[in-house]
Amino acid sequence: MPLKTISGTGRTCSISSLFITFSLLCILPLSFFFFLSNPRSTPPQNLLNKLQISENSIKVYIPELPRSLNYGLLETYWALTSDSRLGSEVDNEIRKTLLSKTSKKFPPYPENPLIKQYNAEYWIMGDLLTPEELKKESLAKRVFDFREADVVFVPFFATLSAEMQLGVNKGVFRKKVVENEDYQRQKMVVDLVKKSEAWLRSGGRDHVFVLTDPVAMWHVREEIAPAVLLVVDFGGWYRVDSKGSNDNSSDTIHHTQVSLLKDVIVPYTHLLPRLQISENKKRHTLLYFKGAKRRHRGGLVREKLWDFLVNEPGVVMEEGFPNATGKEQSVRGMRTSEFCLHPAGDTPTSCRLFDAIQSLCIPVIVSDDIELPFEGIVDYAKFSVFVAVSDALRPNWLVSHLRSYSDEQKNRFRRNMAQVQPVFDYDNGHPGGIGPLPPNGAVNHIWKKVLQKLPLIKEAIVRERRKPSGVSVPLRCHCT
DSSP: OOOOOOOSSSOOOOHHHHHHHHHHHHHHHHHHHHHHHOGGGSOOGGGSOOOOOOTTOEEEEOOOOOGGGTHHHHHHHHHSSOOOSTTTHHHHHHHHHTGGGSOSSSOOOOOOHHHHTTTHHHHHHHHHHSOGGGOTTOSEEEESSGGGOSEEEOOOOHHHHHHHHHHHHGGGTTSOSTTOHHHHHHHHHHHHHHTSHHHHHHTTTTEEEEOOSTTTTGGGHHHHTTSEEEESOSHHHHOOOHHHHTTOGGGOOOGGGOOTTTOEEOOOOOOSOOOOGGGOOOOOEEEEEESOSOOOGGGHHHHHHHHHHTTSTTEEEEOOOOSHHHHHHHHHHHHTEEEEEEEOOSSSOOTHHHHHHHTTOEEEEEOTTOOOTTBTTBOGGGTOEEOOHHHHTSTTHHHHHHHTSOHHHHHHHHHHHHHHGGGGOOOOSSGGGOSOOOTTSHHHHHHHHHHHHHHHHHHHHHHHHTSOTTOOOOOOOOOO
16 A cells, blocks of 8 residues: 655655654553552562551560569569668668558569669550550550561660669679679570570561660670660760770670660659749759769769869859758759759769759750750750850850850740650659550650661661671661
8 A cells, every 4th residue: 555645844754653653652651650650560569678667656576584584673672671772761761661552563663863763664664564455645556476566675674683783792793703693684685585586587676675774784785786775875885994894805895886876865764853834933043063073984074164163153063962862952952043064974964964854954064975865856955055075164164154144045945944844754653654654755755766767777677688698797887
């Protein structure tokens, strides 16, 4: 059949060819659109790491560990006839009068300030064990099959274990000996957890350990380094203690074991009661500090600050400890002062910061290496004053700087502080911690931070699985 032509342009063209070309130009974009939108055109789902996370919850599995590693430790603690440690008077009184009235299944956590400041493990565990029908406000949803879980919570009261050893036999605390009961408990936890199917599946990267005391799980840190660690700061991890390690590099606490990428900074438990903004009264002292003058390592700055400030008008520097008498002094001092000094101690932070927040005393943070809880959720600059160590150590500089703040600025700091006071509160008001928790409290904010890390955790697990046998994943957690 002869082809028709169109002339006048110097070219000939087939009508059929034009039609086919035009049709293809129209069909191809449509085909491309349907290819992308058709679910059957995507890769098979078993090749994808599908992240199943609800925006409002995190699924948590609790492996079975002997009761002796959590609530059994509390039973052992309260069975002590007495405790001669500093600040233990309140617990000795509880042993005499109140213990018979408390729950046998879920004993109370110690009130001794040395131990109470680290009690996050108790309230997190209580939230997880609360019946689901009472957990309407909790982000953590307990599941009973680790394959359904986002994370695995290890139910070991590591801080209580360490503190009990320090109280009973401090001399062997850093030794891997039979007499060190804390070390034996650490070994038991690691042996039980690391042979579980849940750990083998993820290499421990989705496991969560509460290590609020800087010396908790001292001897097994390298073995649990891949896990999510809930710590009050990184000070006890970065430090190399030559006395404890005897210059043996195998005992060194490596920088790569903790990271803001995978770990969560949690608050100390405040020891002072909350002051409501409506109860706030005129404050007559400019700056207040109560604590030990002499510290080690990074805390040496505290001693220099003390000497600069001790004789300054409007500044109160008290040496003491928050036992019964010291607590009353701290309440009075913080509630009558505009600013509360927060220099580094043996570690960059302490419960003093959270006592100041509960007292509406504007924190003055002099600690260059500090890491703070819930950053990204809480903006500390709206209620705290951050001062570089180099500036704080200039004669007369700090007091002049604090006096430059107007009443309006200080009142705004306190109003902002009042809004975040609940964020740093663990206590849910129920015996044993078993019961509904405040939706805006510390426990939910901890789970929120863990939830934010899940994509990286899942990615690390998948990357680990594709490694050939015998090939190790390098530790690259050193970050800022």
